[in-house]
Amino acid sequence: MKAHPALLLLALIAPLALLARAPGSDPGSALPAGPSADQATTARLVYGLLSDSRYAYRPQALDDALSQDIFKRYLEALDGGKMFFTAQDVARFAPYRTTLDDALKSGKLDPAYAMFALYQQRVAQRSAYARHLLQQDIFDFSGNDRWYYDREDAPWAAGGAELDTLWRQSVRNDWLRLKLAGQQPAEIRKTLDKRYANFAKAVAELDGTDAFRSFLNAYTGSIDPHTDYFDPRSAERFNQSMSLxxxxxxxxxxxxxxxxxxxxxxxxxxxxxxxxxxxxxxxxxxxxxxxxxxxxxxxxxxxxxxxxxxxxxxxxxxxxxxxxxxxxxxxxxxxxxxxxxxxLTEQAAKAKTLDIPARGAMPAKRIGVIELPGFYQDFAGRRSNNGDYVSATRDVARLLAQFRAARVDGVVMDLRNNGGGSLTEAVELTGLFIDKGPVVQVRESGGRVSVENDRAPGVAWEGPLAVLVNRGSASASEIFAGAIQDYGRGLVIGETTFGKGTVQNLVDLDRWPANETPRFGQVKLTVAQFFLPGGSSTQNKGVVPDIRFPASVDASEFGESTYDNALPWTRIAAVPHTRYGNFTPLLAKLDALHDARIAGNKEFQWWSQDVAEFRAERAKKYVSLNEAERRAERDKDEAKRQQRQAQRKALGLQLDPLAADASDDGLQAGERDIVADAAREKAAESRPDPLLRESATILADATTLLAGSKQLSAQVLPETGMATRWAE
CATH class of the missing domain: 2.30.42.10 (PDZ domain)
Structure with a gap:
């Protein structure tokens, strides 16, 4: 059973093609021919903002060259899988390639609306064709057909006949998935007919606001990967997610x-x-x-x-x-x-403790873990100066106080899949572990470099520290992990991080007209690049861990380096900062202990095996439409899950609460039983986590090695007080 995608509370931010309108309605009836007066004004405001070096870190002239990039990105936003438009459709749009710059400057966005309207029309046609296929005799799966689902780099279909072939294979794959999950033909036909009808209905309901937001984000995305436009409603949702x-x-x-x-x-x-x-x-x-x-x-x-x-x-x-x-x-x-x-407590910092048993000469240790999904802050609450506002740093400080009282032996900050958030929170959170000093250097568009310092004396946690990261750890997570590494304050463990080394500010477009109610929205604008205290940028390269786990996703598939217009890596001069330690003399010993341990660690081996299989499957970019082959794969996966669960039981390991769930039920999120699906999502949170446990064990190893050798401790932690705290 696949985990359900994350949902926003009281708001579901869906992909462009997954919103909804009444059945049987004209696909283009919700879409005006052009923008409203407010949208035309908004387009001009955004143009002024992104082309002005006083605001944008990398301003770009809005000319014919940029227009072509906007055109490409807008097509990708509408039909990234190339399943709706044909080469003739794209050729029909050709006059717009070098005129979208003029449309944005003037606020006359009719070309964008025309492209959007044709997209809605093509979706309606493709949905009708898919529903028609359900009545055909095309569901024999004894041949050697394949469904090549990854069409990002494929050419546009030459015409309708080629699209028919693509959709035929897509529908057959949908049917086969449901058949393998145990559904009968009549049930499959009903499920898929409703799915395709709902899909068309969803796209038909998209209106001028959706078209405008999508087009404007094609423009902002052409400036850099992290500049975004939020209309008033999506701006409110973004602010809610930041303030929790x-x-x-x-x-x-x-x-x-x-x-x-x-x-x-x-x-x-x-x-x-x-x-x-x-x-x-x-x-x-x-x-x-x-x-x-x-x-x-x-x-x-x-x-x-x-x-x-x-x-x-x-x-x-x-x-x-x-x-x-x-x-x-x-x-x-x-x-x-x-x-x-x-x-919204689900996205707030959470704490737990892991007991690491004695292993040979290694004594038992108790390690505290803080899971931090994001660097959140209630900006409005903080500005009000009433002292009562939501803050990641405040929450983590409270949890660290609990760990001090419980006398844990070390703390792991788990920042996996933490995409960042508030720069202020990154600085203040780092300050919980260092006693004053520079945390991040910020270079503005004009080249001026300022330094964000932790100015609060004292620390909230003086003892052993590790930071667990993966490829999904980005931005503020990289500031924190990189600063901890530069200071030699703790070990960084896991995968190389995302590589987002830029700073964004929210610019309220209503501040210029001084509107009483929101009309124009906000722009999340790249205004600076950040550098670590040692002078290195995390941009593109990310933070490289001290102890590395196998990469769960290839850098060519996910991360800053995959963006064609990302800033390059660079560095500036370092700023003076305390160097609490240098873990280099310790790393070979920790790696050796880690390698020896995972050689006999079933859970870590299973994770590594799953990662390798997942990456191999993704590299194929197709699935077989042969039922016997797919059923054999499914049976193999089922046997593997059951065998692992039996081994967990025999070895006394934590059982997997989702071991009995099928790997693929063939359903989409809205087609499942909502209550049962939510229960599965909750159960997934308590699945065994071998990477977290291994990280805690590595930290426990470090404390034991340093306590057992004064010479090693003097090399790694020359500051006497820090060495004492790690060896307690």
Whole structure:
């Protein structure tokens, strides 16, 4: 069973082709021929911002050359898989290649809307064709056909006939997946017919706001990979994700067919306190206040339903609910809730401890782990100066105090898949482990370099420290890990990080017209490049760990180096900073212990095997459409899972809570039972984590080696106080 993609609370940010409108509607009817007056103004504001060196780190002239890049990126945003447009369609757009710059400068974005409208039309046609195929006799899987799903570098289809062939293979693959999962033909036909109909309906509902946002992001993306445009609604969602808070009812919502369904009721929120809502409940009506009119929201886009449900703290909202066990035509239950401020605790820092047993001459150790998904901060709360605001550093400091009280032997900061966040939080979090000093150097577009320092005296944790990273660790994570490495304050373990070494600021486009209500949105704009205290940039190269684990994803597939317009790596002069230690003399010993241990560590071997198999499968870029071959692969995977679970039991290892789940049920997220799917997602959080345990064991090894050799300790940690704290 594949893990469900992360969902935003009370907002589902879907890919461009996964939003939704009423069945049977004209595919282009929601799309105006051109932008609104506000959108035209917004385009001109963004142009002024991105072409001005006072704001942009790497301003670029909006000319014919950039227009061609925007054109390419917009096509990729609409049809990155090249499954809808033909070469003739792209040729039809050819006059726009060198005129999109003029369209942006003038605010006359009709070409972008024309391309979007044709995209909607082509999706409707392809969906109809896919549904037609379900009635054909094409589902014999005894041959040697393949479905080449990776079409990023493929040429555009020559015409409709070539697209027909591609879609035929895609539909056959969808059918085969469901067949292998045990569905019968009638059930498969029903599932896929609904899937393709919903897909067309979703794209048909995309409107002028979606077209405008997508096109403007093609422009911002042509400047650099991390400059983005947020319309007012998406800007609000971004700010909520950074502050880990919103005002609403405290429920995680998901769209299923035509109805918005409660996926999870959040602890402490109005929904849970009411004792009247549960996972699986369907929301069919929403009303404002104690007596306002109820609006039927069946068939609405999820973001529109979310907009109706959330609102200021202390206000009332009424929901018409149909329980999961009742038919959709049942009489709904009316629930009245008072909105409140909701803390999104799922993305906050969390702590746990790992007991590392004695191993030969190595004594038992207790290692604390802090999992930090992001460098979050409530910017507005901090600006209010009331002292009560959400902060990653504050949360981590509180957890470190608990570790000190529990007298753990070391701390692992787990930053895997932490994509970054607030630069201020990265600096202040580093300050929890160093006693004042420079954390990051920031170079602006004009070349001026400023230094962000930790100015708070003292540290929150003086003892042994390791930082666990992977390819998904980016930006603020790289600042923290790189600074810890430059200071010699701890070990960095895992994979080479993402390589994002640039700084972005949010620019509110409404600040110039001084609008009372948001109209133009915000731009997340690259304004600087950051460098570590030692002078090196993390840009492109990332942070290279002291102790390396096998790469789970190739650098050519994921990371800053995959962007064609990313800044190159460079370095500047170092700034004076304390060097607490130098782990180089210790690394060979740690590597040797690590290699010897994983040679007999079943869980680590299984992980390495899975990584190798995954990468080999991705490299093929196709799947077989031979049923016997696919069934053999499925049976092999099933046998492997069961064998591993049996070995876990025999060896006394933690069991895998998802071992009984099929590797592929053939379904998409909205097609599964929402309650069961949410339960699987929760269960996945407690799966065995051999990389984390091995990282904790490496840190335990380091403390033991340093405690056992005064000579080694003097080499690695020349500062007497630091050596004492590592060897306690």
């Amino acid at each position: 808070s919103l005002e609403g009812i405290g429920a995680q919502l998901q769209k299923q067919d035509d109805v918005v369904v409660i996926r999870e009721v959040l602890p402490g929120g109005p929904a849970m306190k009411s004792n009247r809502l549960q996972a699986g409940d369907r929301i069919v009506g929403v009303g404002q206040g104690a007596s306002g009119p109820m609006e039927d929201v069946v068939g609405w886009r999820i973001d529109d339903v979310v907009e109706k449900i959330k609102g200021p703290k202390g206000t009332k909202v009424r929901l018409d609910i149909i329980p999961p066990e009742a038919g959709l035509d049942s009489t709904p239950v009316r629930v009245v809730l008072v909105r409140d401020k909701i803390r």
